[in-house]
Amino acid sequence: VQLQASGGGLVQAGGSLRLSCAASGRTFSGYTWAWFRQATGKEREFVAGIWRSGNIFYADSVKGRFTISRDSAKSTLYLQMNSLKPEDTALYYCTGSPSVILSSLRVSSSYHSWGQGTQVTVSS
DSSP states (O other): OEEEEEOOEEEETTOOEEEEEEEESSOSTTOEEEEEEEOTTSOOEEEEEEOTTSOEEEOTTTTTTEEEEEETTTTEEEEEEOSOOGGGOEEEEEEEESOOOGGGTTOGGGOOEEOOOEEEEEEO
C-alpha cells in the first residue's frame, strides 16, 4: 500500500490542524492504521492508532486534544489536532499494516508501509 500524507503547516499555539493520509494499492479495511511523529533529534514516537477492529489508542501526551479517524470509502486516515502546543512540532508520519498485534500497536517497527511525512510546526 502507498501512503500520501498532507495537511501539515505552521500554526500558533492553541491552533488546530487536520492531517490526512490517502492510501492506495491494497485494501484499506483490515489494516491497523497509526500516526507517528519525529521531532528533530528525537526518536519516532507513537501518536495515535486505530486497531483493525476499530479500537482507538492515543499517546498520553495527545489524549483529549487529538482525534484519529478513518474513512474506508475514501481510503483515508485523518488526525485532527486541536489545542496544539510547541512540543507537538514534528514530522508526522502515517502508517499501516495488516499484521500488527495489539500489544505492538505503539511500536514503529510493527508497521511496513509509511507515508513521506508532513511537517507540523507550532509557534509559541
